[in-house]
Amino acid sequence: MEKVLNAVLEDCRRYTLEGQVASYIPELAKADNEKIGVYVAMKEGEFCAGDWDKNFTIQSIAKTIFLMLAAIDNGIDVVKSHVGVEATGKPFNAIDYGDSVILKEHINPMVNIGAIAVCGMVKAKDNEERFRRLMEFSKKITGNPDLEIDREVYRSERETGNKNRALGYLLKNSGMIYGSVDELLDVYFAMCSMKVNCRDLANIALMLANHGKNRQGEQIIPKADARFLNAVLITSGMYDGSGEFATTVGIPAKSGVGGGIMADCPNRMGIGIYSPALDRKGNSVAGIKMLEALSKEWELSIF
Ligand code: DON
Numbered sequence: 001m002e003k004v005l006n007a008v009l010e011d012c013r014r015y016t017l018e019g020q021v022a023s024y025i026p027e028l029a030k031a032d033n034e035k036i037g038v039y040v041a042m043k044e045g046e047f048c049a050g051d052w053d054k055n056f057t058i059q060s061i062a063k064t065i066f067l068m069l070a071a072i073d074n075g076i077d078v079v080k081s082h083v084g085v086e087a088t089g090k091p092f093n094a095i096d097y098g099d100s101v102i103l104k105e106h107i108n109p110m111v112n113i114g115a116i117a118v119c120g121m122v123k124a125k126d127n128e129e130r131f132r133r134l135m136e137f138s139k140k141i142t143g144n145p146d147l148e149i150d151r152e153v154y155r156s157e158r159e160t161g162n163k164n165r166a167l168g169y170l171l172k173n174s175g176m177i178y179g180s181v182d183e184l185l186d187v188y189f190a191m192c193s194m195k196v197n198c199r200d201l202a203n204i205a206l207m208l209a210n211h212g213k214n215r216q217g218e219q220i221i222p223k224a225d226a227r228f229l230n231a232v233l234i235t236s237g238m239y240d241g242s243g244e245f246a247t248t249v250g251i252p253a254k255s256g257v258g259g260g261i262m263a264d265c266p267n268r269m270g271i272g273i274y275s276p277a278l279d280r281k282g283n284s285v286a287g288i289k290m291l292e293a294l295s296k297e298w299e300l301s302i303f
Contacts, residue, residue, distance in 0.1 A: 004297055005038055005049040012036065012275075012289040019277030019285035022257040027156035031056065031259060033277040036286050039198035041206040041270040043215055052198035056274055057153045059256030060092060060282075061201065062191040063115040064229060064237075069137050070121040071225045082121060082176065083107050083114045087236040087243070092282055093163055095170070102174040110236040110254065113167045119188050120177040127183040134191055141207055141220055142200040154193035161189055192256075198272035201262040205270025208233075208252065230266060234302075241281045241288075249291045250301025261287040265300045 016034050023029040037051035071079050084105045088094065092111050107114040124130035139145050168181040177184060207214050212226035221229075233252035238245040245253065253263035259276025261284055271294070275286040295301055 001040065001045075001047040002049065004294075005040065005047055008290055008293045008297065009036060009038055009049040012286045012293065015286035015289045016275055016277045019275075019279055021259070021276045022278055022282070025153065025156050025160055025257075027150075027153045028057070028257065028276075031276040035259075036275040036290075037198045037273070038290055039202040039272040041199070041202035041215065041272075042268065043206075043210070046199070046202075048198065051274060052272070054274060055150075055195040055197055056260060056276065057150050057192065057256070057258040058194045058196045058201075058260060059192050059258040060110075060115070061196075061254045061256040061260055061262050062188075062194060063110050063118075064204070064233070064254050064262070065134060065138055065141070065191065066115055066119040066122065067109045067232065068141070068221050068225060068229060069134060070118045071228060072221060073123040074121055076224065076228050079109075079118065079121060083109050083117055085109075085232055085235070089240050092239050093167075095163060095167060097170055102170055102176065104176075108232075108236050110232060111239070112164055113171065116164065116168050116184065116188055117171050117176050119191070120171075120179075120184050127180070127187050130184075131187045131190055134187065135194075138191075138194060141204050141214075142196065143203050143214060144196075144200050147194055147196065147200070149190050150193045150195050154190050157189040157193055158186065161185065164188065196260065198260075198274050201260055201272030202270040203272075205262045205264035205272065207270070209264035209266050209268060209270050230264065233264075238283055238288075239281050241279070241283050245283075245288065245291075246303070249288070249295045250303045251291075251295065253291065255283045255287070257282045259284050259287070261291065263291055265298075266302060268300070 261273040
């Protein structure tokens with residue numbers, strides 16, 4: 001396994017030169033676009049290559065954490081009565097909702113507007129508690145008790161996150177979030193700024209691949225929630241690149257502008273990827289190439 005991982009990584013290294021690191025959040029522009037790493041977690045063992053232990057911010061992969069905890073707190077049906085599950089086919093930060101009231105059918109938990117709504121569904125008496133619960137849950141699903149926030153990225157997100165605030169106010173205007181928009185957005189920004197490495201992502205993915213159980217066999221999230229998450233990821237986890245990704249890689253996955261991709265092959269493995277040079281849709285270029293190669297090599301596609 002490790003031999004294949006190393007060969008695939010070395011072969012895909014050239015693609016790190018084809019993308020650009022995210023710069024719309026100034027702090028993210030400091031990433032080294034030549035970094036590339038991969039980690040595979042299986043019940044039978046763990047395998048890694050390259051810069052798998054380099055920390056980066058989780059960014060949009062946090063959207064899966066909001067959805068998992070909101071589903072646990074409220075049940076899938078209640079979540080689905082607030083947000084839709086149709087792929088939007090639009091960029092992750094789209095804001096073209098005209099002047100009408102936002103309909104749940106038009107928002108998806110894997111794009112910003114839906115993720116902010118779902119973040120607000122995590123049960124808590126206030127946003128401080130919401131953040132604390134999300135961090136505790138993140139530590140549980142990654143198996144990493146040392147997770148923390150990258151303060152500089154968080155500050156940078158907060159300073160430049162006005163489009164997300166606008167999305168928050170659109171939701172508020174439509175009665176889709178309660179309480180302070182700014183405080184909820186702070187939770188969203190902080191969670192996007194959580195530092196992870198490829199192993200952390202691979203462990204979350206392994207749990208999704210194993211019907212909600214971690215490697216030790218502990219049921220971390222309900223089986224039905226893992227199935228729900230995987231279905232949402234296969235249709236919309238890679239933004240407006242999800243359809244193409246389903247045809248070339250064919251497994252549930254979620255990307256983030258920090259350069260991470262979390263991908264799971266049901267019943268087989270969890271994969272964590274890092275390579276911060278992104279395509280125009282916000283997905284890691286070399287990361288997708290590595291997943292394409294691994295999918296081919298190991299016949300990972302679920303289709
Ligand atoms: O909402 C934002 O702008 C980011 N903090 C998260 C976006 C993200 O990762 C989109 N990704 N591919």
